[in-house]
Amino acid sequence: MAALALATALAGGCAHQPAPPRSDALYHDLGGDAGITAIVEGLLYKMVDDPRIAHHFADADIINLRQRLIEQICFESGGPCVYEGLDMQESHAGRNISEAEFNALVEDLIDVxxxxxxxxxxxxxxxxxxxxxQPDIVRQ
Ligand code: HEM
Known part of the structure; x- marks a missing residue:
């Protein structure tokens, strides 16, 4: 049983992350594809305009980031999507992201x-x- 749990966690790409919800209620409450796309686009505008974190995105591939975030939020909310991006540890390693910066992004998301x-x-x-x-994104 423990081996199975470990294998499942590793297949998911991230030991910290629980499985996605079985219900798609959150996906619908966020407005489905259209709602999630609008949330992600609003978040991207805020992030690149937020002096606390904008510098991290100076060289970012925003088109890719938009697509990955839409997939990820759709998947995490129980929607019919597959996240095709890198895992959170891989994509944030070496970026030296602080807890305050993580919280700033969350604040921007709440505002949107x-x-x-x-x-x-x-x-x-x-x-x-x-x-x-958070532990995979914030510098250790
Ligand atoms: C819950 C919070 C966060 C989530 C869900 C998230 C999600 C993602 C995703 C899905 C990617 C794309 C991975 C790929 O390319 O396959 C990414 C990349 C990235 N993230 Fe985050 N992230 C979060 C927090 C942060 C924070 C706080 C920062 C910096 C302040 C940050 C900076 C970046 C940067 C710079 C990239 C690379 C963009 C590029 O060059 O294309 N992320 N993130």
Whole structure:
């Protein structure tokens, strides 16, 4: 049983990350594909304009980042998507991201969801899905 759990965690690419929800309720509460696309695009605008974190994205491939974030949030919310990007440790290693910078990005995400009138319960459910990624993203 332990071996199976380990194999499942490794196949998922990240030992910290729980399996996606079985229900697609959160995906629908975020507005499905259209809603998630709008959230990600709003977040990208805020990130590149946020003096606390903008410098990290100076050389970023924003087109790729947009696509990966849409897939990831769709997947994490139980939607019909496969995340095809790098795992969170790989994609953030060596970027020297601080906890304060991580929190700044989360604040930007909350602002976008507020602006789009996403239900507060749905906001919190999404944040609970993203929170376990923090140790893989923030510098050790
Ligand atoms: C929950 C929080 C976060 C999530 C879900 C997330 C998600 C992602 C994803 C999906 C990618 C694309 C991986 C790929 O290319 O396959 C990525 C890349 C990246 N992330 Fe994050 N990230 C988070 C936090 C942060 C923070 C706080 C920063 C910096 C302040 C950051 C900076 C970057 C950078 C610079 C890239 C590479 C972009 C490029 O060059 O294409 N991320 N992230």
């Amino acid at each position: 969801m507020e602006e789009r009138s996403v239900d507060v319960g749905a906001q919190n459910r999404l944040l609970r899905r993203l929170a376990p990624m």
